[in-house]
Amino acid sequence: MARFIVRRIINVIPVAFIVLLVTFSLIHIAPGNPAYAILGEQASPAAVKLLDQQMGLNQPLGLQFVEYLRHVVEGNLGYSLLDHQSVASLIVSRLPVTFELAVLAVILSLLIALPAGILAAYRPNTWIDSVSRVLALVGAAVPNFWLALLLVYIFAVSLHWFPSLGWIPLSQGVASNLWHVILPVVVLALPLVAITSRVLRGELMEVMRLMYIQVARSKGVREWGVVMRHGLRNALIPVVTVVGLQVGGLLGGVVITESIFSLPGMGQLVVDAIFNRDYPVLQGSVLFMALVVLAANLLVDLCYAWIDPRIRYN
């Protein structure tokens, strides 16, 4: 197991390199220059040139990349071109918001998707299954920016149950914090509910047809016990895979959701960095997000062994 983990961590290095290379190339290929974002409409050619020089952007691209890479290897993600704050501190300050949104979205989605998937598999082609199917269809089809505005209109503007936007840190009160994040969490959770519940339903129905399930039934185990104890655990591996894969999608959804609900998380940090061509902030944030996705995948792999003891990592 330890060797497996070490090997996986070593694999992170080429992936991180590729992520950095692609991000660096894309943002530099994109037209626009941070000097214009800083100087605005007042940007004269002389001022732009001077600022480029100060920011080291007049160096050849290859050299800039090598220099950046050297700093990253040394553990320095650089400084924002706009306000000179360290990228690491910016990420640390934004992380709690995004982390909380993502974790709560996954928890909420599992709280809905697991019972929905199990019930749909347990009673296929009944009204329970139909409701679960419609929910999944809606969750998968509705774009989250639209869902966000709809929820705000219903629950904030019309019913006044929840605030329409904003963020209260956990340190200022758990209840207040949760009250502010409920709508964005629902927006993020719904697509996850859709895919997770459908995968679970399909997988569970497959498993329920296997021989050992028949054996369990013939031993006199009650049907509910058969589903929960013998069926569910074996159906969980694809579910865990799907949840793991959704971490990447979740980070994408966070960008839009944070923007609509004015939440100061990683998504907003990335969007601002793109608009302002704040290269170090963008590269650092994307690298960090990529590492999170890799870590999530590693966690999923480790979960396999926990769910199914037959799986061994050698």
Add this chain to the structure above:
Amino acid sequence: MIGKKLVVLLSSAALLGALAGCGSTAKPVATGGTSGPKVGGTLNVGINSDFVTLNPAMSSALIDRQAYINIFDPLLKLSPQMTIEPDLVTHWTVSNGGKRYTLYLRHGVKFQDGTPFNAQAVIYNWKWEMNPKNASPRLSNLSLVSGLSAPNNYEVVVNLKAPFAAFLSLLTGRTGMISSPTAMQKEGSNYGLHPVGTGPFEVVSWVKNSHLTLKRNPNYWQKGKPYLSKIVYTPITNPQQEYNALTTGQEDIIDSVPYQDVSQLSSNASLHYAKMTGLGYSDMELNTTKSPLNNVHNREAINYAINRQALIKLIYFGQTKPAYSQFPPSSWAYDPNLKVPFSDALAKEQLKKAGNPSGFSFTLLGSNDPVTVQEMQAIQSELAKVGITMHIEPVDFTTLLTDAINGNYQADMLGWSGRPDPDQNSYAFDTTGGSFNDPRYSNPEVNTLLLQARESTSESTRAALYQKAAKIIAHQAPYIFIAYTPVIQAWSTKVHGYKAYPDDLMRFTDVWMN
């Protein structure tokens, strides 16, 4: 050396002039039941984008000024009619043929860090901004300054290379917002996070994308003011969400209202609002050095083919007026008689003169926000009626700005937020080589007119010169002006003493809460 003294004193009308027809509408503010200002309370303010920097010397984003106006008192202030009034500068003289400004500073004013506000501080700020190494966007405003001196602690003498009638107007904006030199030196490149001014409110904390909190400056030079204990700004980039935040009571005041919601405001008993013509405009810039828009007749054809009224109805929900020049109705340089007719026949006639009667094609760059894209599509369909094919290329704002400044475009939609003095809406845009002259337009007659207007001290002479230049610009169409930007702000009835200004900045010195 002592030249003829031109203007003394506080009556600034001679330099900026009173505004005629500000066009503001507001629901009457109920006065019954409120017995004068109350001290205390937190004002929650929704703003349409996040601040970029809190250092006025380094700011190029319009939104930053919303915070500055309450953290920094400018040297001179604007009245709601956009006339210049004394503030930290109590009076001034103009001499040496308009090339020397002597500014007399208010005594006894302190920065929020306790250090004194004086002539040395003003000069320190301006010298810092004039140092090219600091890459300050204020540099171009101060490029005409040839010398600065302080005969005593409360007098600043500014010598200019040439007369510049808009100089005092600059002092009402970021150039006139003076930071504590001690704080600038202490904070260095972090000063943009921890600014220190002389204004009614001081910065407590700024969490980007979340909130900026200001608190009452207890040592403010206007005794007894401000009334509010705290101001919390929240950036809300989605316009509908910003409006929702006001109607749900999360915010007490917002800096803009979606055009489609303006009609609801008058029926909402818990809200006040103000609507007026702002200082800026939306427009298309046509690159006069690139084919096919280097042909004046092609540009004119576009000018005639655009139905501004229809665009205003569609995009602005009728909440503004069509624009035909850089001078909005809120400016004394506005010419109500200047109009560009909407006429397909005239457009086709120009196309014939240009030698392409069946039309031509070009690409329009514009910001990728939904409203601009919709506006570009509407223009596209109007131009198609006369045979002009316009391709649309939505890009992000930094790309748009970079391409516009570098002339790397055929046509773009950029617009201008506007400034109180007409010089600030025209000189850099229209003169040959001007710093905002993205269309690369060059016309010796316009150069002369605008230079004369800049150097003249008579408002009526200046107005006539600007109106003459505006006619030429409307005819030659390096810019196609579409609409004047409206200022629409709304606030809760809990908020008292608030007054909206055409420059869109929300001033909270006199505001109190129920």
